[in-house]
Amino acid sequence: MIKRKTFSQIVIHGLIILYIIFLLFPLVWVIASSFKSTQEIYSGSPTILPQQVTFDHYRSVINGQQLFRSMWNSVVVGTVSTIFVVLLSVPAAYAMVRYKSIVNNGILGWILVSQIFPVILVMIPLYVLLKYIGLTDTLTGLTLVYIVWSLPFVLWMMHGYVKSIPIELEEAAVIDGANRTQVIFTVLMPLLLPAIGASALFSFISAWNEFFFALVLMKSPALATLQVELATYTGMEGQARTGPLAAASVIATIPSVLLFVFLRRWFTTGLVSGALKG
Amino acid sequence: MKIILIIVSVGLIGVACLYWFTQNTNESTSRPLRFVSLAWQEGTIAANKSIVNEWNTLHPDLPIEYIQGTWNSAHDYLITSFETGDVPDIFHYESSVIIDYAMRGYLTDLSPYISPEMKSDILDVAWKTVTRPNGEVSGIPFLIESLVVLYNKSMFEHERILPPTVERPWTWNDLQLAAGKLTKDFNDDGITDQYGAAFGLRSSANIIMNTSISFGGSFFTKENSHFEVKVGDAEKKLLQTIVDMLYKEKSAAPSGIGESGAGMIPGFFSGRYAMLVGIGSWGRQQIVENAPKDFRWGVMPPLKAKTQMYGASTQTLSVPKKSQRVKEAMKFIEFILNTKNMARLALNDWMIPARTSCLQMKEFRDTAGGWDITCSAVSSLGVGSWLGAPGYVEWKSRVANPVLQELFAKRISVDEAAQRIERESNIVLSRYKKRGEVW
Known part of the structure; x- marks a missing residue:
């Protein structure tokens, strides 16, 4: 009985974590993209985290x-x-x-x-x-x-x-x-x-x-x-x-x-x- | 006491209303001319602003206020402006949409205001995109949008494929053969690693309509001043060619079905596609600015089917009918679209300028950036038979794009697509026929 309860809790928590990842992913993607160079954004093999952090886009937005x-x-x-x-x-x-x-x-x-x-x-x-x-x-x-x-x-x-x-x-x-x-x-x-x-x-x-x-x-x-x-x-x-x-x-x-x-x-x-x- | 309070309140409200009303009536002639621009690239925005600043320095008595519009919301913005009467004095848009506005009576006929110099210098094909059969001009064309084929030079050299030249252009058959050669499964796992060609087919009506002209197709026919849609053998041939490349020869990337031309560019950089077919000439800018340093690429002259003729549309500057300052607005248009300024705008937007004098400048004959080949295509540009078809914009989004999407996703055959386009088109067009709008 306890095992079944623990299992169902693991499933529920797992689903919640998946849902949170689903919700957070676009936000993480936008934040990461804001620190990527334009070349990296257009790269054919994209990565979640920027390979080289740049503040150029922030500078352009603030100045431009x-x-x-x-x-x-x-x-x-x-x-x-x-x-x-x-x-x-x-x-x-x-x-x-x-x-x-x-x-x-x-x-x-x-x-x-x-x-x-x-x-x-x-x-x-x-x-x-x-x-x-x-x-x-x-x-x-x-x-x-x-x-x-x-x-x-x-x-x-x-x-x-x-x-x-x-x-x-x-x-x-x-x-x-x-x-x-x-x-x-x-x-x-x-x-x-x-x-x-x-x-x-x-x-x-x-x-x-x-x-x-x-x-x-x-x-x-x-x-x-x-x-x-x-x-x-x-x-x-x-x-x-x-x-x-x-x-x-x-x-x-x-x-x-x-x-x-x-x-x-x-x-x-x-x-x-x-x-x-x- | 209560009555006094009510009288004072009503009086105050009345005075406020009167003040606001008098403010409004003087507003349209005392304020600067409003210019809504849809420039969105950093360089083009800067060029537009710089031209406006130059004008304002030269004409302090007739200042221009630069308003940054956006392509996605321009239609809603303008329609509410036309309907409420609070219009910009000059606005930037594209020929396929402004002809619809002209038919609805929203735009000033600019023909009496155009200088002879501008009239003769702008290409005839550009004028045709904005001129009604009765000679009324709905806007001044300044940038010509054309479709190009971009190719990866390194891949061509590796496969020993000679790219076409202006003198010896490729046929669609040549393109299919080359695409087949360039399609590779490097590790023999049954999954294609490199596609010879890629089409951005998410909203493909534009590509299909403009390309069908070279196949002798037209989609729209005009009978007794009314338009009808017919999908005959010529139109079907283009559709069949693309379907074959996607599913029979498997030399075109299926990922293009749900992507725009711009969305295919990262795959072009990474070597997943050897050619991008039917992308706007503006795509060159993305490559120049964002491609990896060692990326080598080129532009092909228009592909030949029956002819090399492709449909063109233009970006335009127009003046709403409700603007009370047409002459002044036209003065500014003549300034922003003089040879020097039009060249600045075209270079920054990577599109073909509509003036002959611009095309003769060395910048537009440069091999770097593919300007020479892109601009040489001017002689192959024509105007589609759909020009002036009432409801064309709605037809594109409600009929052509969805049916073509189903076709390219292989849910229906070419014949079924043709039948559906004819049937559904004529339902949409009949609605406009009832309204009595005539080009």
């Missing part, structure tokens, strides 16, 4: 194009849209869960329906609308679009999280003498931290990786976002400047990874906070 400016633009629109999405979705979700109304189901239904529309369908009317209010080719306009684009799904996520918190916890706090504000900030918020972390991460990464809105709405080169900038390394008929593209992609991944590392602490903090806390 507007990577850091576009990265800054992405950080600005990503951060501001994330803050607004979280600020709007938390109270909205709380109100929808705790204050029952006949429109709640309709709102939730509309949130789901709004996710069905493809970007291309809304692009032209959205562009015309933004143009009339002078927000095309501005980071403000793009941020606004990202807020509107992420908000329904984040609200949906937050709605689920708030709903999973028993109302008895709030009632107990009220019996202990807490007012509504204290209930929200001392009882509810610690429990919602993982949800806020997940929503913030989702919102930021959506904005960070978004390409089409940024491509169409931003006309000035100085306002290009990172994804639009990265696309300029690709050419016609499947060609690309592979080395610089790999180097730029590695640099572009760093903020997302850092954000995840930072928010990970929130996830764990949130899980052990709240009702079960001594």
Whole structure:
């Protein structure tokens, strides 16, 4: 019996390791390619690790194009849209869960329906609308679009999280003498931290990786976002400047990874906070 | 109190809207001219930017803003621009796509603005790729895309095969014989170690269409101002030749079925393929910049079937109809495409310049990099009968490429492929016929 259990654990762990390798391989390949010379990238017998490490692609990316400016633009629109999405979705979700109304189901239904529309369908009317209010080719306009684009799904996520918190916890706090504000900030918020972390991460990464809105709405080169900038390394008929593209992609991944590392602490903090806390 | 707040808020919003509106109405005539370029190689981007800087120094009253576009997203970018009216003043694209834009009424007819010098200097074949039957010009062609055959000189010498010359070009039969000789199983394990030829067939419609002209094929016929697709013996002969090389003679690499021309280059470097057939002339750049130091290679003149005639397409600069500054845009186009600047762009992109005066420059007659042979192919370039067929771009991606992929993967025969192309093509084309778009 124990042997069978050990065997099944080995199989499960083996599968997990294979899955992790499968997930990590493209990342390792991109990182390795960013340190290979162009000749090595085009070599007919490729190796995973670079045979001779070169920083030429990083130098070319840093000196040549507007990577850091576009990265800054992405950080600005990503951060501001994330803050607004979280600020709007938390109270909205709380109100929808705790204050029952006949429109709640309709709102939730509309949130789901709004996710069905493809970007291309809304692009032209959205562009015309933004143009009339002078927000095309501005980071403000793009941020606004990202807020509107992420908000329904984040609200949906937050709605689920708030709903999973028993109302008895709030009632107990009220019996202990807490007012509504204290209930929200001392009882509810610690429990919602993982949800806020997940929503913030989702919102930021959506904005960070978004390409089409940024491509169409931003006309000035100085306002290009990172994804639009990265696309300029690709050419016609499947060609690309592979080395610089790999180097730029590695640099572009760093903020997302850092954000995840930072928010990970929130996830764990949130899980052990709240009702079960001594 | 509430009413006062509402009135103040509405008033503020109104003032803001008015401010934004007045800003917008003055915008299109006061801002610099926007030039969207699809250059993507480091050298070409630098050349474009340098030309724009030179223009801006010479014309401080008419500055150009350089916008870096990308090939993969250019279509979406431009379509939304045309539809919303917020257009670039000049944009770079290719002839097969802009003729579609012209039919949809998105582009300015540039014919009244072209100088006589430019008109006479650019090759006729290049003009044909952008000129409608009524004489309207949809864009100024500046780079000619042509297909070439690249070969490994060392392998040819080892097998004592004499490469073709401009005077004595190879036929397809010669290519098949040489490919057979160059295909090797060095250790007799039944696995081919070196293939004589390699075709990048992932999206093969382009190669097949342009090459079929030399076989006397055309795919498209025009009857009563409407286009129809017919796959006859001439078209089938080319398809059969490639299928035979892949499966009967086994002298063409099967890995090419799922690869682009660019994707075959590493195998060419490593000696896995002796010839790359039907790769764009830009492929030479990859070889010059990335090949191992001792790699020796050459360019072949166009292969001869019935003729040496191949289809050409061009890269172009166009002006959208909604641009309000056509004259100024055309002034800049005349500048960026003068002989000196067009030569800079062509050399950096490793493509054939569209001006006769450029072709006479020594750089384009140089044997290094295969410029002499590549540019000599200009006389063998023609325009396919599909030029101006409404829906051609969709036809390529929805019909031709998928059916040809099935054919080259040996899932269907040449006859089945021909039938399917005819049947499916006419479904796509009939949709465009209903729209009434005419070239």
